Amino acid sequence: MNVSIIAIGDELLIGQVIDTNSGDIARHMAPAGWKVNDVQVVADSPQAIKSAIARAFETSDVVLTTGGLGPTKDDITKQVMCEIFGGEMKESPEVLANVMEVMEKRGLKLNDLTAAQAIVPTSCKVIQNRVGTAPIMWFEKGSKVLVAMPGVPFETREMFTSEVFPMLCRRFKTDVNISHRTMMVCDISESLLATKLDEWENALPPYLHLAYLPKPGLIRLRLDGQHRDKDMLEMEMDRQYAKLRELTGEHFLADGDLTPAEILLNALAEHGLSLATAESCTGGNIAHMITSVPGSSVAMKGGVVAYSNEVKHALLDVDNDTLARFGAVSIPVVEQMSKGACNACRADIGIATSGIAGPGGGSAEKPVGTVCIAVSTPKFTISHTYHFPGDRQRVIDRASTTGLIMAVKAVRELQAANDAPA
């Protein structure tokens, strides 16, 4: 089934807000065989919304809009839908009751503007928004469907997954099977990897396709397949994926579409190990990436954001002489930091970073982007100095990802050492 998404809002076109809704929707639909043809981001203007809808219906059976449903003046989507699909604007008692309930839960009072959320075109079927005040509207035109959803990412994610998508699946059916296999690969450039995989990729059957999805410090490889014969498709997918895994060799990191934090938490769980962090230049981002994963508290004991040298000494027991002699951005210091984190938090594995994220603070010897990373285990400590390109955010991201991947490798090495005959 073909889908077009339209994200509505002036704020998206001046770059003050990033459209994450389209990605959330697409990510949820793709595995079920729905194809997002395109996304259009348009202004809060009746003419722009109307042409986008007309265009979307040219190629797609289902059009999903997000945004433009807020209670304020600049949100005009509802009126535009009424002009396109007919009917009149009328207050819905059910929607009003829902709006009042949502406002009450939030401890807020109903006012005229919020109450106006209950006025909807009579041509739509309303889907009650359990987590916000803007009602979701389902319109039909011939065999085609348009669903208008709010712009607040949390509301759209919640309501699309629980209500809108199940309704769409009931309304439209398909007999083509879709299959995906994803793996994470590291320590290789996209082009070198492509050279390695070229021959195999050219020999793939026409219903299989490989996509390269590079992220800072990592490449996701996704094998996609589409076929009516489900068993045959799955068998071929398994066969080709096994081949791909062989070809990626030592660059293979993990099966599945996982974040580096998830890969690490899985490795820790497998071996019953706990974790602590000691972050200088990454400033808490590694801990944040780990603790964003539900259930991370099983392995994650805690960490120290050691931004100042005093904190490195006081909380991580980094030797003041070492700090003075080698500087905060040095291998001896990060190694002490990572051991210090393990001691302070009583954890098995420690990850430590110290570097120059920029834009200031660089020198000829240690330019912006220089980051020392160490991972300590009960048996050994590994460490390395990196030079990451890019701006502050990119250096922080790359250093965080690299630290997590180093820890994954250290856990595997530790396990191999433990498994080895004495």
Add this chain to the structure above:
Amino acid sequence: MNVSIIAIGDELLIGQVIDTNSGDIARHMAPAGWKVNDVQVVADSPQAIKSAIARAFETSDVVLTTGGLGPTKDDITKQVMCEIFGGEMKESPEVLANVMEVMEKRGLKLNDLTAAQAIVPTSCKVIQNRVGTAPIMWFEKGSKVLVAMPGVPFETREMFTSEVFPMLCRRFKTDVNISHRTMMVCDISESLLATKLDEWENALPPYLHLAYLPKPGLIRLRLDGQHRDKDMLEMEMDRQYAKLRELTGEHFLADGDLTPAEILLNALAEHGLSLATAESCTGGNIAHMITSVPGSSVAMKGGVVAYSNEVKHALLDVDNDTLARFGAVSIPVVEQMSKGACNACRADIGIATSGIAGPGGGSAEKPVGTVCIAVSTPKFTISHTYHFPGDRQRVIDRASTTGLIMAVKAVRELQAANDAPA
């Protein structure tokens, strides 16, 4: 000048990658009076790219594409451009030299695929990509311009700002002046705020416009103006902005388009205060938000990610009896955590969080979303228990933003107390 942006890539349409380039481009162009009409996100398909370009040229003088320029098979943008703008595909010695230089800087070897980056349509003018291997291509058709840029956000941001946009500004000129004023507002719903501002908003001159840009826990209000008469425009903008600030009253948080971390760092700098964090449920996110700001090391001493109770006790000196009696998610515990952070890191202001981010761990008494936050100063400690809606990420975001805003208020209150006559 009107602009259309086209983001190219299958990965964008299955939601594996979020298009942040359009936002970066728009954010950079808007203040200079360039208007992004729309953004189209399309697949790596010649037909989709061609129709998107045709559509974009219908309404815009400048079309910017991002993505589809990688060295791998699925990137076909270059060939499509050659079909549209004519000429033939030919290796450019200058581009090849640049590709070799970039690869060398990264410590990588040139291979056939990367070398193929140097093959470009003869119909384009190449802009050398200093930070990546995909060349940037400038095409002209009559009075219109299309610039094809890479999809890697860092490369696009860097090259658009330093080369592409200055070239566009030289090529196109305009005599309409654009002006923006942004303020941050908190502790009020979007609809209640709109009710408060309704009368004033209706009386705005037609060349001024107010936009509401809600973020979790905050609302950005942006006043936009466009006029040929620059002095008159600026005067009227100042006048209306002052009025707006008056109307927002106690909900006004700060002037400018700033993150909560930036607002806090400004307040700390103004009063020469230092900061430490003690995070349980936010898991390092507050420290990350602070340290993402360049120069944050002036105020930020460090912090503790106190995920386990042992770490709360060992590093933050939280009393074990208090933990046992009130539980980790309690006002007495966060208050001790925030004081503990100040002591451990020798900082003036401490921010502490402890809560249940979910999806697990909730109870009838303390459901998922319950978060205790405390801010301590040398003179007093403030604390509060919140109930945030939404999933894990949203609870973490809201708690982090709320902690930062509480700290801003505490710093101002501290200053007011210090300023008061003894």
